[in-house]
Amino acid sequence: xxxxxxxxxxxxxxxxxxxxxxxVAEVALSQNKYFQAFPEYGPERSGAPIVAFTRLSDGPIQIxxxxxxxxxxxxxxxxxxxxxxVTAGTGENAVVIVNSExxxxxxxxxxxxxxxxxxxxxxxxxxLETIKRAIPNTPLIGALVRVSGLFPLEGVMDEVRxxxxxxxxxxxxxxxxxxxxxxxEEVSGI
Numbered sequence: 001x002x003x004x005x006x007x008x009x010x011x012x013x014x015x016x017x018x019x020x021x022x023x024v025a026e027v028a029l030s031q032n033k034y035f036q037a038f039p040e041y042g043p044e045r046s047g048a049p050i051v052a053f054t055r056l057s058d059g060p061i062q063i064x065x066x067x068x069x070x071x072x073x074x075x076x077x078x079x080x081x082x083x084x085x086v087t088a089g090t091g092e093n094a095v096v097i098v099n100s101e102x103x104x105x106x107x108x109x110x111x112x113x114x115x116x117x118x119x120x121x122x123x124x125x126x127x128l129e130t131i132k133r134a135i136p137n138t139p140l141i142g143a144l145v146r147v148s149g150l151f152p153l154e155g156v157m158d159e160v161r162x163x164x165x166x167x168x169x170x171x172x173x174x175x176x177x178x179x180x181x182x183x184x185e186e187v188s189g190i
Contacts, residue, residue: 005150006067009052010086011076013041016137020074021052023141027151027159028056036061049084056150072148075099076123076136078107087112097143097187099123099136104190119147119189126186130179131172138176142183153184 007024011017018039025037036055041048053067068089075086075098087096092115098107100120108118121143123136131138138160145156160180164173 003057004061004063005056005072005148006070007054007056007072007074007144008067008070009054009074009076010080010084011050011052011137012046012080013048013050014046014135015076016135017050017052017074017076020076020137020141021054023137023160023163024054024144025056026163027156030159031151031155033058034061036063040066049080070094072097072144074140074144076140078102081110081112085112087116090116093117095119095147097121097140097147099140101125104188108190117189119143119187121183121187123183126179126182130182131175138179139183139186142180142185143187145180146184146187147189153181156180
């Protein structure tokens with residue numbers, strides 16, 4: 001049986017979770033892997049809780065449902081921890097990466113984090129300092145790369161550059177690349 005890596009992204013509309021899920025899938029494609037990336041929307045408005053999913057594998061993926069038992073959970077908005085059960089369906093070795101100014105040890109004291117590998121990265125601060133907007137997706141991609149080891153950082157940087165350069169000017173692309181790098185460097189875990 002092939003191994004499939006499943007990633008679930010929790011965010012609010014407008015924080016870039018859907019874009020992040022797709023970027024990670026594009027990285028997988030560039031690494032000759034199979035992938036799926038798709039969102040699940042609730043009320044379709046900015047600020048509403050949303051979930052996005054990414055599946056990665058070395059072989060074809062024959063699953064066509066939402067991810068119920070993720071290996072990795074990324075939380076782009078820490079206020080969702082009090083609203084949504086972001087750890088629903090996770091196993092004992094699941095990895096949870098939270099956009100938070102708190103230490104990972106503090107985030108890990110929450111009851112739902114018991115038995116999980118918890119990491120924190122100040123993604124909103126990094127985004128504000130680099131891209132000048134509170135869109136934490138690219139710093140969280142960097143944190144995921146560091147924690148998971150799924151891809152080499154340089155491959156991710158190349159894909160982010162290619163993806164964003166189709167839509168944004170060079171200074172925005174460079175700022176996002178710096179955000180990825182800082183997310184990679186500044187993630188901490190317990």
